[in-house]
Amino acid sequence: MEHLNIDGRRFYNMVVNACNELEEKKNFVNSLNVFPVPDGDTGTNMSMTFRGAVSQISGMQDLSIGDISKKLSKGALMSARGNSGVILSQILRGIAKGLENLDTADASEVSNCLVEGSKAAYKAVMRPTEGTILTIIKAAGDKAASSTEEDIVKLMEEVCAYSEEVLDKTPEMLPVLKKAKVVDAGGTGLLIILKGMTEALKNDMDIELTDKVEDKQTSTVxxxxxxxxxxxxxxxxxxxxxxxxxxxxxxxxxxxxxxxxxxxxxxxxxxxxxxxxxxxxxxxxxxxxxxxxxxxxxxxxxxxxxxxxxxYPIEEQVNKEIETEEHKKYAFVSVAAGEGLVQIFKDLGSDCVIEGGQTMNPSTQDILSAVNKLEADNIYVLPNNKNIIMSANQAAELSEKNVIVIPTKTIPQGITCLTEFNVNDEEKANTKNMLESIDKVSSGSVTYAVRDTEMDGVQIKAGDILGLIEGKISKVGENPYEICYDLIKEMVNDESELISIYYGEGLNEEEVNSLTKRLESEYEDFDVQSNCGKQPLYSFIVSVE
Missing domain, CATH: 3.30.70 (Alpha-Beta Plaits)
Incomplete structure (x- = not known):
């Protein structure tokens, strides 16, 4: 049976099947994380983004393909989590543009929507990196554009085959993938979506969204x-x-x-x-x-x-407080995981703290909701994680308020920005000072390896304790306290004055105190501060300024 046109019902079943496939395989996508640390959440972010989008079209099989793709795009925009989720939302935005105002789509129109998906994705990223999800959507668009197939199933099979061929070459495009002996996780997620859509169309499937307990994004106190x-x-x-x-x-x-x-x-x-x-x-x-x-x-x-x-969940508690606040000149939204870190950010002046971070990236909607509840002339957002910055920027674009995203990639950078902020300064001066303060702080962390791998010639076994400086593995060992000490020793330089330690949940307080005293003895002229962050996954988050 030839498939020369796709109507709304077929397209609906294609994306629902793709969503189910991605949900089933998300842990495999997560396992492709380049670094062996417990925050490989590409599959989770893409699945939650896509599922959020598909939930917005539930029961709308009878709509046109143009209307369904438009609603799917809007749902993805608000559900986008992490960099991979934001890029996926832009791909769907481009696809919706290519299908705009269409009742049904033929092969040439399907090809065009994939090309538009590629254009939108590349446009959303300031410095596109090849060997990523961007490369795979471009391959899909290029293959579709060059195909002469009129049967859409055969067209999609060609697209999937070529996309998989390009995906297998991503380790040659990105050295970091080659070292880790994996293909790109985001590209893999996209290929799963394309294959899932193709399968549903080929078999003319009627699909229901599988049941799933939503990943918990907020914790209770x-x-x-x-x-x-x-x-x-x-x-x-x-x-x-x-x-x-x-x-x-x-x-x-x-x-x-x-x-x-x-x-x-x-x-x-x-x-x-x-x-x-x-x-x-x-x-x-x-x-x-x-x-x-x-x-x-x-x-x-x-x-x-x-x-x-x-x-009440922490987010609800914060929202209750926000409702009673008067309009003011400045307000802050921060992202942090761990009861202690949440409290520190609130104590330093953050009006709303979204509990999230590694493996728990808040969505564009989460950030936008927090922004919308604040009454202020200027609202700053501190993502405190490199994988949340794109979602924060997307929320800022969607908001009608003056939202300024300070691109903090670590918890220490966010804390430093809050301490540098001066309520008496004008917005431009505060923004400039906070942006400059990011470069003043050196950030490190101590966590554990989730799998065996080799990085820069160093053999790493699952369970090894890892010390990272600015996200790069610097120390490997067995004792988190010793790794933390060695990490700080490497981070200190002639201009350093302040050492800050935020220790995570489950650590021995006596050993933390011993580590603090050891550092105070080693660096007598330094200010050494130790704080209980209660953050998950990371034994220590440290900074040197």
Whole structure:
């Protein structure tokens, strides 16, 4: 049976089948992650993006192919997660453009929509890299454009065969793929979609979207802890108006009466955040340095009880707070994973913290929803992860508000940006200062290998502890505390003054304290700060400034 035209029903079943196939094979796509760290989420991001798009056309088989593709594109735009998801959403946007206003599509129109998908994808990326999903959609478009087939099934089979041929060559295009002995994950995901669409058309299948429990993107604060587990009950923060050259003695005094301490000295302002059981003592010590302003003290035990009673997710808690806020000049949306890191960002002035990060990239819709709930003249977004920047930019483009994305790739970069921010400065000055501050901080992390591999001649076994500097593997060993120490030692240079450690969930606090004391002894002139981030997957996130 020839397929000379595709109507809305056929196209609907094609994309639903492709969605089911990608969901089934997403873990395989994840396994193609170049680096052996536990954040290989390309398959997850593409599957959630595509599933979000397909859910928007549920039950719309009777619409025209043009209308279905348009609704599919809009759904993908809002559901896009991670770089691969954003690029996939742009591919679908181009396909919708190629099918615009059509009731049905013949082979030449299907070819054109694939070409438009390629154009849209390349246009969305500032510096396109070959050997990626971009290369595969271009191969699909090029093959379709050069084909003389009128039967759409045969056309799609040609497209899939050529796309797979090009995919097999991606390791020759990207050295990092060749070293890891894998083909590109995003390109693989796209090929799965193309094959799934072809299969449904060829067999004239009527498909239903398979049931799936949506991946949880927000966590609750309820973690089984009791009020008694909160060692220091009052979150205390304020500013000291004073020109202080040396605040080391002040910081040493505070360290004895609290934890989660952050003290930043900028010009004639000292910003202080600490968890303590006696805010009065903290304020008394601060008054010796100068005048205090913007004092804020929160009873964390009371907050904890309130959250337990309501069992609200963190995002809902934040949204409830946002609804009561008045319009202001500036507001911040940040992304962070881990109860401790979420609290640090809120304490430093972030109005909304979307809980996410590695393996849990928020969608364009998640970020846009947070932005829309804020009432401010200027809204800054701190993605704090290189794989979230494109979704943040897409949300900024969709918003009618003045949204500025500061392209922070790490948690330390986001924290530094918040400490550099000055509410009294104009938007352009603040944006410039925060962009410049990104280059001032060196970021590292300690995690574990999820598979055997070889990187730069180094043999890595699953379970090995990995130390990364700016996302590149620098240390391999067995002890996360030793790896963290060695990592910081490599990161320190002659201009360094501050070492910040954010330790993850499940670590031994005594060993963390021993590591901190060892660093303080090694770097006597440095300010060494240790904070409980409770982040998953990463034993340590560290920065040197």
């Amino acid at each position: 309820h973690d089984g802890t009791d009020d008694a587990d909160i060692k220091f009950g009052y979150c205390t923060e304020f500013f000291i108006k004073a020109k202080v050259d040396d605040i080391s003695n002040f910081k040493n005094d505070l360290a004895k009466i609290g934890d989660s301490m952050i003290v930043v000295n900028v010009d004639d302002i000292v910003k202080v955040h600490i968890h303590t059981n006696d805010p009065g003592v903290v304020l008394s010590k601060a008054l010796k340095l100068g005048e205090l302003s913007k004092i804020k003290i929160d009873n964390m035990r009371e907050q904890h009880r309130h959250i337990l009673e309501n069992e």
